[in-house]
Amino acid sequence: xxxxxxxxxxxxxxxxxxxxxxxxxxxxxxxxxxxxxxxxxxxxxxxxxxxxxxxxxxxxxxxxxxxxxxxxxxxxxxxxxxxxxxxxxxxxxxxxxxxxxxxxxxxxxxxxxxxxxxxxxxxxxxxxxxxxxxxxxxxxxxxxxxxxxxxxxxxxxxxxxxxxxxxxxxxx
Amino acid sequence: xxxxxxxxxxxxxxxxxxxxxxxxxxxxxxxxxxxxxxxxxxxxxxxxxxxxxxxxxxxxxxxxxxxxxxxxxxxxxxxxxxxxxxxxxxxxxxxxxxxxxxxxxxxxxxxxxxxxxxxxxxxxxxxxxxxxxxxxxxxxxxxxxxxxxxxxxxxxxxxxxxxxxxxxxxxxxxxxxxxxxxxxxxxxxxxxxxxxxxxxxxxxxxxxxxxxxxxxxxxxxxxxxxxxxxxxxxxxxxxxxxxxxxxxxxxxxxxxxxxxxxxxxxxxxxxxxxxxxxxxxxxxxxxxxxxxxxxxxxxxxxxxxxxxxxxxxxxxxxxxxxxxxxxxxxxxxxxxxxxxxxxxxxxxxxxxxxxxxxxxxxxxxxxxxxxxxxxxxxxxxxxxxxxxxxxxxxxxxxxxxxxxxxxxxxxxxxxxxx
Ligand code: SF4
Numbered sequence: 301x302x303x304x305x306x307x308x309x310x311x312x313x314x315x316x317x318x319x320x321x322x323x324x325x326x327x328x329x330x331x332x333x334x335x336x337x338x339x340x341x342x343x344x345x346x347x348x349x350x351x352x353x354x355x356x357x358x359x360x361x362x363x364x365x366x367x368x369x370x371x372x373x374x375x376x377x378x379x380x381x382x383x384x385x386x387x388x389x390x391x392x393x394x395x396x397x398x399x400x401x402x403x404x405x406x407x408x409x410x411x412x413x414x415x416x417x418x419x420x421x422x423x424x425x426x427x428x429x430x431x432x433x434x435x436x437x438x439x440x441x442x443x444x445x446x447x448x449x450x451x452x453x454x455x456x457x458x459x460x461x462x463x464x465x466x467x468x469x470x471x472x
Numbered sequence: 473x474x475x476x477x478x479x480x481x482x483x484x485x486x487x488x489x490x491x492x493x494x495x496x497x498x499x500x501x502x503x504x505x506x507x508x509x510x511x512x513x514x515x516x517x518x519x520x521x522x523x524x525x526x527x528x529x530x531x532x533x534x535x536x537x538x539x540x541x542x543x544x545x546x547x548x549x550x551x552x553x554x555x556x557x558x559x560x561x562x563x564x565x566x567x568x569x570x571x572x573x574x575x576x577x578x579x580x581x582x583x584x585x586x587x588x589x590x591x592x593x594x595x596x597x598x599x600x601x602x603x604x605x606x607x608x609x610x611x612x613x614x615x616x617x618x619x620x621x622x623x624x625x626x627x628x629x630x631x632x633x634x635x636x637x638x639x640x641x642x643x644x645x646x647x648x649x650x651x652x653x654x655x656x657x658x659x660x661x662x663x664x665x666x667x668x669x670x671x672x673x674x675x676x677x678x679x680x681x682x683x684x685x686x687x688x689x690x691x692x693x694x695x696x697x698x699x700x701x702x703x704x705x706x707x708x709x710x711x712x713x714x715x716x717x718x719x720x721x722x723x724x725x726x727x728x729x730x731x732x733x734x735x736x737x738x739x740x741x742x743x744x745x746x747x748x749x750x751x752x753x754x755x756x757x758x759x760x761x762x763x764x765x766x767x768x769x770x771x772x773x774x775x776x777x778x779x780x781x782x783x784x785x786x787x788x789x790x791x792x793x794x795x796x797x798x799x800x801x802x803x804x805x806x807x808x809x810x811x812x813x814x815x816x817x818x819x820x821x822x823x824x825x826x827x828x829x830x831x832x833x834x835x836x837x838x839x840x841x842x843x844x845x846x847x848x849x850x851x852x853x854x855x856x857x858x859x860x861x862x863x864x865x866x867x868x869x870x871x872x873x874x875x876x877x878x879x880x881x882x883x884x885x886x887x888x889x890x
Contacts, residue, residue: 315659315745317853324833327509328550341860361660361693365853367595369611390664390695391595395611445496445625455617459521
């Protein structure tokens, strides 16, 4: 995985719940169906307009609510390359890492960019740059343990590889 | 080294003498719960990875609770496949459709003990902290990893302590306590942290009330919501007091909050945030189309009793749909035997099967565009109970029942005293 990710930005606000990212009514539908309903309550055109490589830059408590891994999975299926947030809800953060969707905690990034501008995330440095305005917001790089899992492509990839995340030991 | 309950449990589960908030550990899982929305996905992923055996089938519980009874042919098929996988993997305990909600069943049927480390494919897995366990929701990939290896990584959380003093007044419920806490610290007030409840007020909480608080700990962002085990816990478990982690007197907390239960009145959370909390009496004129009593937050016997106490001799307002879903078959049987269910039905309730019902917007009595519902459940996000253009107000069972009678959001004291 590349630790520097550049893309066009979509900005959303605070408290975006998993019900908005993966509505309950489509909970057991295949991802091709689920992804069409991402954030439809906020922007009915989002799912059809977003392009692979785009970035989501959002407010606090992103992904609050259910444990559904379909929330980050739907974003990944739409091609979202990274989610940058003031803060994430705990299970969403865990799930994004588990499936290998890059995330960055970067308070203030959302206020430093607008939908349609180009942003650049540096996961190792923990920074977010507004490319159009050439301004930088300094966030918090993820802990090494979580970046290892992301770099492997998700927690199940670590299982395939026989390396247990966070421990550096062989799994049995 | 002095530790909080969360630290003690993660230290024990990772085979260490001590851990500190902020550390990463790989811990042994004592119990794993998977429900019907994710079970097939979890088992299929295991098979794709070539994993045919669970780390310890006795430590795995599968529950069919979200879509009960199956509302579509596709979900009936999903449930059918779950039964096949349960058989194939030799899952230790399986609760099929109609037994109840996972978060009610695991405590009720004796799966949870103080000090356990529990994971579940559901955010409200925090509920089990009511019995002194550290219990957290995870996604399906983490669950697959844990079922394959018996282990999972955790960041040891910082802990926020809530010291409760005083006693609840009449018509004030434990739900009002957690709503008041949500109003105080907000929906990310406990983000990545454990919430630990204690003090003489917490000691007065019955297990049902503790389940309500631990359940909604996740609405504040918490990883765990823990009531350290005490006499009430052991009495519920029907066991003599045993070994259980309690916090050290000099444990480190990121914050200690004090709350006097005696100062609280009935609360409501207004649309669309769990922390938009105001006194029920000050909610303004909010007519309702539907009232829901149920869920893993408030579908227990004493919740039904609290509603029945309001509804005895009264009837729900014309035009209001009043839905009741007991949290388990046992709750339903007890409510039948005690006459509570009859009181609810006579007052106009439509009784749904034990299960999640409309709580998550899947089926069984949803809200249409422009409608407003009051609900004893835990989330009022847009679209949570049906249309994204519907509004949800969260409240205690008594407030839900009183509002059903009044046809608008009210303080229950207005109905019972008025
Ligand atoms: S009752 Fe509601 S909150 Fe509880 S497990 Fe079911 S859907 Fe989730």
